[in-house]
Amino acid sequence: MLWSKTFIPTLKENPQEAESISHQLLLRAGLIRLLMGGVYSYLPLGFKVLNNIQAIIRQEMNSCGAVELLLPALQPLELWLKSGRSEAIAEVMIRFTDRRGRKLCLGPTHEEVITDLVGRHVSSYKQLPLVLYQIQTKFRDEIRPRFGLVRACEFIMKDAYSFDKDEEGLNRNYKAMYDAYKNIFKRCGLQIITTEADPGVMGGSVSHEFMAQSKDGEDIVLLCPKCKSAKTYKEGDKEVCAKCGEKADKINTIEVGHIFQLGTKYSSTLGANFLDAQGKLLPIIMGCYGIGVSRLISAVIEQNYDKDGIIWPNEIAPYRIIILPLDVTDNDVTKTAYSLYEKLEKKGLEPLFDDRDERAGVKFKDADLLGIPLQVVIGRQSLKDNLIELKIRRSHEKIMKPENEILSEIDRFING
């Protein structure tokens, strides 16, 4: 991709509208822009990161047996009255009436819709277990949106739902999801603390949260320095480890995932029943599993940046390589740069090519800000000695070698 063909509005200074690190860098590196409070546009770079995270999620979900579908964001209020959550969710849900007088809402989450759907079409234990998921936009009228994508009124979530005939099946699916979540966050470059959590409005018994440490995080985890057990902190909790009594550390975190064993809370109220082998009518046993996909971007940045900008983990970087011809008016430089660009494209690496007629300093600063893992620098002086520079964004390591050796260095870096 040529820089001049895409849309990367970088900012030299921290914008007034942002205070937290991830919010500042998301704006400065041109990933998002505010439309209104708590509502953001994803610019091409932000959209790429979002897609990369979604690709990882899809792989891990599919490989643990979940099947993707897409549910409507527009929902009838009636379902929420039936489940009894209309009141519990109250003002957080955006409601309105359409021209036909139908009472509608924009889905803040999808337990009702999926339970209704599955309930209509599953009637035998032979159809279970079933695990479905979607990646979709959720709407929540937040009391106070904050920190850019961390708490937004419109955001993207992966939500999965498991349907089982018994507790044993639920436990199995729950465990599979738990493990898949670990993989997802690891591949996204996130360090995660898993905690036992309060199911809250979602209901159910067992629940775990996946918390990413961040100094601007709004959730607090009590982590025992001794036995490493962790618990989500609620106002009023004692600040000691529940297991060994040691004084626990309070850690600021961003909640990026939350899984629940719902049991029959939704299936019983919404009539999602099945017949077991004995012909007995029973409510389906459910679990639900959420990942804050857009929020995850903020959490990753909070854990991967330095004074110069973002440092993307390889697998979710918007581009893996940026090519910096330092002087686009120099023939040798541009020729070499373009030929390298084509070679990398042929390898399927899709590099970003900074074809702007800017000074070296501007290009370096922007490349660092964007946080693309590898920078290939082509300058006039070093080219006289047939040398090209490869800079590794995270370590600041610089390698100065001839083109073919640079290509194999890139291979080594990308393919491990």
Next chain:
RNA sequence: CGGGGCGUGGCUCAGUUUGGCUAGAGCGCUUGGUUUGGGACCAAGAGGUCGUGCGUUCAAGUCGCACCGCCCCGACCA
């Protein structure tokens, strides 16, 4: 919703305390020239309902009232 901060060109900000003439700077943008390995320099330009409304005054970016927007703290929350 309560508390606090902010709102002046695309961005960052000065000017508001103590009202006064054609509203400023840096960056960015346009044109020309010189530059070219860490956010260049010179010259000439374009670009502003000073968040909005009402009021006070001979005179309002500046004072008063109301409202709007963004950010932060709190309450709340998946």
